Amino acid sequence: MHNDPLSQRDDQYFDNPYRAPKSLQVPADTEGHSAPVTWPLTYASSTTPLTGVVLPGFLGCVLVAFGLIMFVVHLMFLNGGQMAMHLSTTMPIIGGVFSLMGAWSNNKAIREVRLWPQGIELIGKTSQTIPWQHIHDVRVADSTNPGTMMQKVITLAGADNEPVGKITGVFKRHGDMLSQIRGMAGITENPAGEKRAVSAAGKKKGRRTALITGVGTLLMGTAGIFLPLQAYWRHEANQLMASSAVAGTGTVTNKLIAPNGRTRRIHYSVTGTDGTVETHNVEVTREFYDSIHFGDSVAIRYVPDRPDISELVVGQVFEDDITDTPMALLLMGIFGIAATCFMLPIMVLSWKGYDVDFNKGRFKIVPLE
Numbered sequence: 001m002h003n004d005p006l007s008q009r010d011d012q013y014f015d016n017p018y019r020a021p022k023s024l025q026v027p028a029d030t031e032g033h034s035a036p037v038t039w040p041l042t043y044a045s046s047t048t049p050l051t052g053v054v055l056p057g058f059l060g061c062v063l064v065a066f067g068l069i070m071f072v073v074h075l076m077f078l079n080g081g082q083m084a085m086h087l088s089t090t091m092p093i094i095g096g097v098f099s100l101m102g103a104w105s106n107n108k109a110i111r112e113v114r115l116w117p118q119g120i121e122l123i124g125k126t127s128q129t130i131p132w133q134h135i136h137d138v139r140v141a142d143s144t145n146p147g148t149m150m151q152k153v154i155t156l157a158g159a160d161n162e163p164v165g166k167i168t169g170v171f172k173r174h175g176d177m178l179s180q181i182r183g184m185a186g187i188t189e190n191p192a193g194e195k196r197a198v199s200a201a202g203k204k205k206g207r208r209t210a211l212i213t214g215v216g217t218l219l220m221g222t223a224g225i226f227l228p229l230q231a232y233w234r235h236e237a238n239q240l241m242a243s244s245a246v247a248g249t250g251t252v253t254n255k256l257i258a259p260n261g262r263t264r265r266i267h268y269s270v271t272g273t274d275g276t277v278e279t280h281n282v283e284v285t286r287e288f289y290d291s292i293h294f295g296d297s298v299a300i301r302y303v304p305d306r307p308d309i310s311e312l313v314v315g316q317v318f319e320d321d322i323t324d325t326p327m328a329l330l331l332m333g334i335f336g337i338a339a340t341c342f343m344l345p346i347m348v349l350s351w352k353g354y355d356v357d358f359n360k361g362r363f364k365i366v367p368l369e
Contacts, residue, residue: 040114040121043177045169052106052169056099056147063096076260102147109169115180120156122165130165134158135185140178141366142357143168144209154178156185161199198353202368209368210351217343224336231329237309238326246304247313249297253279255289264289268298272307280310288315 045052070088078084107125114121119131137157143149152174154167171177182188198206254267264286269279292298302310349356349365357366 040116041180043113043115043171043173045109045111046172047106047109047170049107052109053103056106057103060096060099060101060103063092063099065096067091067093067096077262098147100147101145105143105145105148105168110167111169113167113171113177115184117184120165120181120184122167128165130156132185134164135181135187137161138178138182138185138187139367141355141368144205144355144368154181156181157199161197163199163201198367203353206350206353206355206368210347213343213347213350217340217347220336220339220343222336224333224338224340227329227333227336231326231333234329235326240303240306240309241301241311244303244306245301245309248300248302248304248310250280250300250302250310250312252292252294252296252298255292255294266292266298268300268312270300270302270307270310273304276307278307278310282312283317283319284312284315285317288312 067089070092071085074085074089110122110124112123114123119129120135122128122130135156136159139155139157141153141155143151143153145151148168151168151170155163156165156167158164248270250268250270252266252268256265256267257263258265263283265281265283266289267279267281269277271277298315299313300310301313346356350368353368354365355368357364
């Protein structure tokens with residue numbers, strides 16, 4: 001419902017928000033009391049171009065560059081295991097991308113909000129003036145940009161429930177600004193339990209979010225299934241090697257050097273008691289690599305009825321990586337299942353145009369803006 005609280009509004013100033021009768025008053029608080037004001041009511045963003053754009057952008061570039069450099073270093077010179085590689089490459093790159101996304105969002109954010117008797121003026125890279133009678137709803141939601149997740153987005157909706165303007169950025173007097181906007185537009189918050197309709201823009205945004213979330217859900221679900229199975233297979237192999245392994249020989253079928261010029265691997269075949277032949281691909285030391293040739297026999301330990309379980313007696317390089325243990329694989333699988341259970345309902349809600357808002361310790365389903 002849209003009511004005009006400014007009974008003294010003078011329409012002769014409507015088309016020029018920079019001229020305002022000083023006698024006009026606006027609600028000064030939520031109880032309806034009014035007080036003389038000096039126009040316009042101004043709310044400035046607490047984020048400056050330096051702190052909101054330059055520094056996050058610079059930090060993002062540094063983190064991405066560091067991650068890429070460390071990836072090359074790991075590929076060419078180091079062999080510190082998967083955990084060390086991801087901590088020094090994947091994590092900095094993800095953090096850098098998020099920082100760049102935050103800088104990009106802050107660069108487009110509103111720098112100043114001015115409230116006039118005739119409408120609201122949003123000043124950013126471009127300015128926009130919206131008459132109060134064009135605003136029929138004011139909605140608040142969390143930012144969906146990973147780089148500005150802690151920020152709130154105020155959406156000004158028209159009579160058709162579609163956005164006519166958005167206020168993004170960080171404002172110190174956010175609550176007061178929101179209250180003044182609602183008061184001057186003559187809008188009250190929705191009664192408890194009243195369901196707001198989803199706008200076309202919200203549905204479109206929700207479909208994009210659902211597709212992205214769906215890809216993440218699929219990846220996490222796959223990890224949640226595959227990693228526990230791999231943990232079981234790894235545990236079973238360790239048990240069989242400890243209880244049933246015997247000495248034997250394998251045949252070298254291939255020799256490989258990785259692109260980094262350091263890592264050396266060989267393929268060797270093992271024949272089981274039932275005639276089944278399994279090929280193993282293992283990393284070996286440089287000395288062992290140089291000492292063998294195609295077709296040579298190598299000493300191995302293997303499980304006779306499970307030729308897929310085998311290891312070299314000498315020369316094999318075993319990775320000392322905590323993420324490659326059965327327990328670590330199981331824990332990562334449990335995390336994947338938990339993430340899938342969390343992301344799946346989020347994906348469904350997003351597809352329908354809704355989001356989950358967490359405010360003051362309470363979760364609430366709200367339409368996407």
